Amino acid sequence: MSEKQEKILLFGYGRYGEQITQSLLSGGYEVYVVDESKEALKRASIHNIENIFLIDIDDDEKLTDLLFDYGFEKIFCAYDDEEKNIYLTITFKALFHNIQVFALCESKESERKLHLAGADRVIDTMEAAANRMFFLVEKPAVAEAFDHILLKDPNIIFKEIVVPKGSFLDGVNIKDINFSKEYDILVIGIVDKELGDHFTFVTRGINHKIDAEDILVVIGKRENIERFEHTLEESKV
């Protein structure tokens, strides 16, 4: 990803924090870890995390300084304790209106609270794991497909593509184009701005009229998606 080297401030270096930090580092992000516990930060330094900060999460002043010093735009609340994630989300949303907060939770109840607190995106880890488990035992081929797409084959990616104004998709009905045949990609769904910010699956059968600024969610081989994006850009009037 060219736009990576983005700075992420991650709170909590527990079981979740450790995994997420590793994942973000391998994704090319610059991760700054904050924790209240010296032991957790010791583990982080053993894992070669360079940027670590020992800060109490109820110390608003220190949190503000940290944010201003480094200019973070995205923070990840990854404490194992859900309550801390909710408290942090509220704190940051109260202090900085424009900051993007990503948070973890382990239950529907906490997910609801995090959304109420203003979290932009929430991962319900238990639900994700339970779903994976369900597919492994009940629909193993589907599990295989998703493992392949998400983990095994780095060449297959999911991508959100914003339709540029004046491109060949602008004003076209979604069913008029055979994406699979012509571009070797699968269009899973669309955020049709005319209908709001809701994501709709293409399999719903609605023949959406694609307009500029609509978002297509596609899945395919990296080179095919890049080729498709390039074709889109090229076709702009």
Added chain:
Amino acid sequence: MSFSKFLIDLAFLLDNSPRYKKIKLFFWNLLNNDDYKYKKYFDIFMIFLIISSVIILIEEVTTPISKILYYYDVYVVTGVFLVEYILRFWVYNDIHKIILDEYEESLFLDKKFDTKKVIKQIVKSKLEYIFSPLAIIDLLAILPSYRELRILRVFILFRVFKLLRYSHNLTHFFQVIATKKIELYTLFMLMAFVILVSGISLYVFEDRINPNINSLFDAFYWALVTISTVGFGDITPVTHEGRSITMIIILIGVGMISFATSIIVSAFSEQLEQVRNNRVRHTIRKLTDFYIICGYTNMAQLFIKRLEAEKQPFIVIDQDKKIVESLLLEGKLAVAEDATKKSAFKNIDFDKVKAVLLLTNSDMHNIYIALNVRSFSKKVYLLSRTIDNNSYKKLKLAGVDEVISPYLTSGYFASLILEQPIALQAINDILTARKNALCDQIEVTEGSFLENKPIRDIEVNRFKILILGVVRFHPEKKIKYLQSEFIFNPQEDFVLRANDVLVIMGYSISISSFKSYIIESSLKHV
């Protein structure tokens, strides 16, 4: 040949005959083994015979019955009852084993074979059966068929009692009552004593004064009717002494009724868990292709939700009795057991288990359960959640096939949620079956409509589905990792083979219509 030698030879003959053993085992299973698949039908048949014969006997009291019904009752029903009685008598124990035990003992101690002792033991063991309550009922249930003695018709009651053998609910009821034998016996003796004392007292005070009391029997009858708080009013005391006794035994009666009620209620509340567990285990025995979930944690709840949506059978094993109780109230199958102990799985037939899921909140506990399950079955699919990544290897060593970690899963999604939040939302919606969008799989069976079909011939647009890809198996490959291959977005000229699995995406209604279409087409194709 001496009689003792004849006995020993016969015993050896029976002991060495697989056919004899097979036949005896078949009848033992049919009559006594609740897990035997044909016992259910035998029980239903016997219940039908009992009910029909009782109806015939009741009908016969007022009106003469037709010859067919008469012969049916006298020969068919009684014949079956008689054969059943003899079979039960036979399968109760093995006579030849008693003979062989004595023979071995005589050889070992170098003494003479004691025929008398053996006969005594055989008779004793068979008498044990004959005098068991249910065997007495069985025998008495045969008697009403002897029409010459009208008095024998009273034994029709025993035909009704015979239902006990075939109804689990009734058996459970009597088993529960039997646990309070001592208390009920005490109550009965107390009641008999009060009836005796009050009956005699009333007789002494009211005989010749009260026209309704002509014998001691009348007095006892009155005492029982009064103490039971029924009070027919056909016999009422007329003297002050008699009325005083009445007042006292009414009070005693109220106490005794309460006492009897409390004994029965406490028996049920004490035995309820046991009875419930038995019933649950009985239901579990009937399940096929079911999941065992150990530990009712948050993850287990989410998983169960998915299973219920797919109508997949499952049982939960949890140590917490309160959790199990609440699950049973919700109509789910649950057992309060420690899954690390042998007793938790001793009645489970692992050939019928689809997978065992270890979802407790402790890795150590999951490892113990895995080892316990593996001691019962080497083949059953084991899936465990893990808390600490260091436990991964230990769980694998303990025999777990697949390890799931919510921490690792969150790691997979971390980059995606930052870069492609809408795409992740879409994946989540599909995996959670939210908004009715689903991912499903369709196997290409040999000789089906899909076999040797190119992708272009599958009408995906008509059903509004997307073919995400095809999983193709290569069993010939030695390395497990290479035995299955995922082909993403197969092109139109891609030809499906038998044993391929299509991975499709669409709305639930589209997927179910598409599946129906595949089944119908396959039938036409055949």
